[in-house]
Amino acid sequence: xxxxxxxxxxxxxxxxxxxxxxxxxxxxxxxxLLQYRGTPACALLPSTAEEVQAIVQVCARESIPWVARGAxxxxxxxxLPVKDGVLxxxxxxxxxxxxxLDNGRVCVEPGVTNANVSAAVGPAFFYPPxxxxxxxxxxxxxxxxxxxxxxxxxxxxxxxYVTGLELVLGxxxxxxxxxxxxDSPGYDLLGAFVGSEGTLGVATKIWLRVVPSPETVKTLVAxxxxxxxxxxxxxxxxxxxxxxxxxxxxxxxxxEASEQMAHAGYPVGRAAALLVELDGSQHECDARFDxxxxxxxxxxxDDVRVAxxxxxxxxxxxxxxxxxxxxxRISPNYFVQDGVIPRTKLPEVxxxxxxxxxxxxxxxxxVFHAGDGNLHPLVCxxxxxxxxxxRAEELSGLILDACLDAGGSITGEHGVGVDKKKHMPKxxxxxxxxxxxxxxxxxxxxGLANPGKVMPTPRLCGEVPGPYRxxxxxxxxxxxxx
Amino acid sequence: xxxxxxxPVRPVGGGTKRWLPVREEEPLETGALNRILEHNVxxxxxxxxxxxxxxxxxxTFAEHGQRIAWDPPDPGGATVGGIVATADSGPLRHRxxxxxxxxxxxxxxxxxxxxxKAGGKVIKNVAGYDLAKLFAGSFGTLGLIGSVAVRLHPLPxxxxxxxxxxxxxxxxxxxxxxxxxxPLEADKFDVTWSGGHGRILLEFSGASAVDQAGRVGQVSDxxxxxxxxxxxxxxxxxxxxxPTDLPKVIRAADDHSGTLVSRAGLGLTxxxxxxxxxxxxxxxELAPRHCTVLDGADTGQWPQDVPGHVVxxxxxxxxxxxxxxxxxxxxxxx
Numbered sequence: 001x002x003x004x005x006x007x008x009x010x011x012x013x014x015x016x017x018x019x020x021x022x023x024x025x026x027x028x029x030x031x032x033l034l035q036y037r038g039t040p041a042c043a044l045l046p047s048t049a050e051e052v053q054a055i056v057q058v059c060a061r062e063s064i065p066w067v068a069r070g071a072x073x074x075x076x077x078x079x080l081p082v083k084d085g086v087l088x089x090x091x092x093x094x095x096x097x098x099x100x101l102d103n104g105r106v107c108v109e110p111g112v113t114n115a116n117v118s119a120a121v122g123p124a125f126f127y128p129p130x131x132x133x134x135x136x137x138x139x140x141x142x143x144x145x146x147x148x149x150x151x152x153x154x155x156x157x158x159x160x161y162v163t164g165l166e167l168v169l170g171x172x173x174x175x176x177x178x179x180x181x182x183d184s185p186g187y188d189l190l191g192a193f194v195g196s197e198g199t200l201g202v203a204t205k206i207w208l209r210v211v212p213s214p215e216t217v218k219t220l221v222a223x224x225x226x227x228x229x230x231x232x233x234x235x236x237x238x239x240x241x242x243x244x245x246x247x248x249x250x251x252x253x254x255x256e257a258s259e260q261m262a263h264a265g266y267p268v269g270r271a272a273a274l275l276v277e278l279d280g281s282q283h284e285c286d287a288r289f290d291x292x293x294x295x296x297x298x299x300x301x302d303d304v305r306v307a308x309x310x311x312x313x314x315x316x317x318x319x320x321x322x323x324x325x326x327x328x329r330i331s332p333n334y335f336v337q338d339g340v341i342p343r344t345k346l347p348e349v350x351x352x353x354x355x356x357x358x359x360x361x362x363x364x365x366x367v368f369h370a371g372d373g374n375l376h377p378l379v380c381x382x383x384x385x386x387x388x389x390x391r392a393e394e395l396s397g398l399i400l401d402a403c404l405d406a407g408g409s410i411t412g413e414h415g416v417g418v419d420k421k422k423h424m425p426k427x428x429x430x431x432x433x434x435x436x437x438x439x440x441x442x443x444x445x446x447g448l449a450n451p452g453k454v455m456p457t458p459r460l461c462g463e464v465p466g467p468y469r470x471x472x473x474x475x476x477x478x479x480x481x482x
Numbered sequence: 483x484x485x486x487x488x489x490p491v492r493p494v495g496g497g498t499k500r501w502l503p504v505r506e507e508e509p510l511e512t513g514a515l516n517r518i519l520e521h522n523v524x525x526x527x528x529x530x531x532x533x534x535x536x537x538x539x540x541x542t543f544a545e546h547g548q549r550i551a552w553d554p555p556d557p558g559g560a561t562v563g564g565i566v567a568t569a570d571s572g573p574l575r576h577r578x579x580x581x582x583x584x585x586x587x588x589x590x591x592x593x594x595x596x597x598x599k600a601g602g603k604v605i606k607n608v609a610g611y612d613l614a615k616l617f618a619g620s621f622g623t624l625g626l627i628g629s630v631a632v633r634l635h636p637l638p639x640x641x642x643x644x645x646x647x648x649x650x651x652x653x654x655x656x657x658x659x660x661x662x663x664x665p666l667e668a669d670k671f672d673v674t675w676s677g678g679h680g681r682i683l684l685e686f687s688g689a690s691a692v693d694q695a696g697r698v699g700q701v702s703d704x705x706x707x708x709x710x711x712x713x714x715x716x717x718x719x720x721x722x723x724x725p726t727d728l729p730k731v732i733r734a735a736d737d738h739s740g741t742l743v744s745r746a747g748l749g750l751t752x753x754x755x756x757x758x759x760x761x762x763x764x765x766x767e768l769a770p771r772h773c774t775v776l777d778g779a780d781t782g783q784w785p786q787d788v789p790g791h792v793v794x795x796x797x798x799x800x801x802x803x804x805x806x807x808x809x810x811x812x813x814x815x816x
Contacts, residue, residue, distance in 0.1 A: 102659050102662070102725065102726050103724045103725050103726055103749065104662065104747070148606060152606065153605075153606075156579065156583065157606070159615070160579055160583050169793070173792070175790050175792070176789050177789055177790040177793075180749075181723055181724055181771065181772070182722060182749065182750060183569075183580075183722045183750060184722060184788070184789070184790075185722070185774050185784055185788050185813050186784075186790065186791070186813040186814070186816075187619070187794050187813075188569075188615045188616060188618060188619055188620075189790045189793055190615075191582055191614075191615025191616060191618070192611065192612060192613075192615060194612070195608050195611075195612055196612075212663060212665040212666075214665050214667075238526070239524065240636075241637075243635070243636070280667045281665065281667055281690065281694050283690035283693040284667070284690045284694065287689040340602075340606050340607055341604065342522060342524075342527070342603065342604055343524065343525055344522070344525050369606070372604070372605050373604055373605075407602075407603055408602070408604050409602045409604055409606075409607040410609050411607070411608050411609045412604075412608065413608060414608075416608075416609055416610070420609070424610065427610070429598075431596050431597060432598045432599050432600060432610070433610075434596060435590070435592070435600065435613060435801075436600070436610055436613070438797075438800035438801055439611045439613065439616065439797070440611070441796070441800055442793055442796035442797040442799075442800050443796075454610070
């Protein structure tokens with residue numbers, strides 16, 4: 001990048017918040033998915049929306065691609081920097097701007113962590129979407145990825161809680177869509193933006209709906225001799241009309257690994273553990289909880305443990321959330337998948353995954369949000385063994401195929417990013433991708449916001465209407481005209 | 483069929499929504515798209531063609547103890563596509579969200595003949611852009627909705643309602659806010675106001691519905707069909723406000739002899755008026771809140787100066803390049 005442009009950008013945020021040295025940029029070369037790395041020309045840490053806007057305006061004028069990044073805890077390479085582009089790091093913008101509990105709203109900057117939103121309105125209120133990374137992940141990142149979490153089966157996703165956004169669009173324009181009020185007239189731009197993975201612009205202010213904390217929470221863990229039996233219990237619970245706050249399953253390998261880390265006294269060797277949490281009004285939870293216990297027992301569980309207090313509940317959750325990091329103890333490397341299936345297809349898809357693991361000679365551990373059919377198979381491998389990473393990646397792809405064959409999706413909450421874009425054509429036809437591109441072009445006609453993500457092949461926006469002009473990315477041979 | 487079509491078209495479902503101003507538009511009837519393509523009972527999802535009558539879909543789901551948690555006013559004949567296109571909603575929105583929150587996938591036909599889909603059939607999915615939300619509430623201006631995939635919920639075993647009367651708008655708000663702060667998990671939470679009489683109405687569901695309701699007040703019968711019916715009338719103005727706006731909205735309605743129903747926890751209110759003459763005054767009194775005229779507007783349906791208008795115009799240009807889907811009829815002349 002032209003040194004004068006870097007200098008101009010550094011004047012916007014200040015030299016102390018402009019990183020150009022290699023050792024400074026190394027922190028930002030990947031997000032939570034470490035196998036993808038890229039070095040931007042510079043990383044900028046703005047502190048206001050005006051600074052973000054000024055940066056994007058310079059990028060628009062100079063046709064420089066840019067990527068917005070929050071905490072960098074994403075698992076799809078969504079915040080992977082574009083080589084020689086600009087990285088806008090939003091971690092300094094972490095002010096909680098307004099809390100209005102009468103209207104059930106908070107207004108925050110994008111760098112505020114997910115957990116801090118709940119902390120700011122608690123204990124009487126809370127912010128329901130709860131990705132496992134909630135202590136570090138930022139709300140701006142949650143908006144980009146439409147983050148879910150363990151409690152989204154009952155409470156919904158980020159998109160159900162965002163009521164307003166202040167955005168900087170690709171051309172540098174600052175717009176506010178929605179706000180405190182619902183149903184802003186016109187197209188649902190909020191719905192289009194949330195989950196767009198940073199490709200439509202960058203949010204500089206976010207209005208969120210917060211809700212009263214449930215009156216009571218009751219949690220149990222039940223152990224089963226087969227994932228099939230545990231899956232049957234899930235079906236019966238849900239079909240009986242219960243909408244649990246969370247319903248999570250771990251298989252034998254995950255139980256073993258997590259127990260080593262969390263020491264919850266889980267019986268190693270059992271085939272499946274089901275964590276069920278009911279929350280809501282005291283009356284309803286009491287009435288339903290016995291029902292859930294008897295369903296688990298009826299499906300063959302001889303070991304149902306009910307959390308006696310908040311400490312034990314926290315331990316159950318710690319064990320569940322330890323699943324990813326714990327896997328590092330039994331395997332040097334692993335890939336996390338995020339496929340979704342219709343819940344009733346659980347037994348056949350798990351069987352298929354088991355079969356694939358055997359064929360490839362690799363261990364696949366399973367931990368998942370059972371209520372909504374969102375699987376997180378962990379494909380274990382040893383990166384030091386030649387070719388094993390490639391085989392593990394191939395196996396991961398076949399697991400996604402199995403999810404799609406069952407009528408599901410390639411990603412439930414981690415996003416497409418760079419990691420899964422090659423799988424997009426398996427789920428969407430060319431005409432569907434074309435429709436996606438129309439949306440993208442309406443927000444970011446120059447295609448400078450987080451290019452190379454989501455869409456399987458780079459595309460440009462044709463002018464509508466107007467004469468043909470050579471796009472700078474096209475001239476540089478980086479993209480084809482759409 | 484649409485490819486090469488030149489004249490403006492207007493997608494029509496059951497024709498139950500009178501507020502759609504009729505222009506020189508060719509009706510594009512969805513009546514033949516009337517199949518329930520899938521009802522995945524165990525997965526609580528369904529795929530429905532746009533022309534499926536809403537009541538018929540609900541009957542099918544009810545046979546299996548399920549429902550789409552939508553309850554917009556339906557005089558009979560409203561279609562799934564029409565409800566999605568207009569983002570119409572009823573009291574259940576308090577608990578389950580609006581149309582946008584329960585549509586998990588969509589198939590659309592664009593004016594250049596492109597048939598495209600987005601989303602899927604599973605209740606959790608972040609692959610690709612969420613075009614379903616874009617088309618929900620687009621009033622037929624982006625393209626034709628061919629079919630939608632929706633999330634279903636269990637039909638409650640029991641429901642119980644509570645009525646609390648308040649005839650002073652400020653005291654009424656105080657009570658509403660007290661209720662909003664309690665962890666009640668009501669399915670419905672509405673306020674109605676007519677001729678100086680206000681009522682707070684709640685409905686609870688589930689195994690302990692009666693117990694839950696009893697903690698709030700006296701359990702009583704509520705005709706919820708009548709409550710949501712207040713969203714229709716000769717002239718209806720929908721106010722996108724905040725819960726705390728309620729006294730001001732009530733007074734504005736009273737000043738113009740209007741009646742209203744409000745989703746008290748959401749800040750959305752429908753004011754039914756005798757004549758369109760009052761609309762301008764109500765808009766002025768409630769500014770800067772957006773007021774949309776639903777029933778009874780030939781012109782001036784949409785508020786002026788809607789934020790994000792530039793993006794909306796570009797969306798229209800991209801999705802409907804031929805400009806045949808109800809051109810000029812949407813917000814800001816889109």
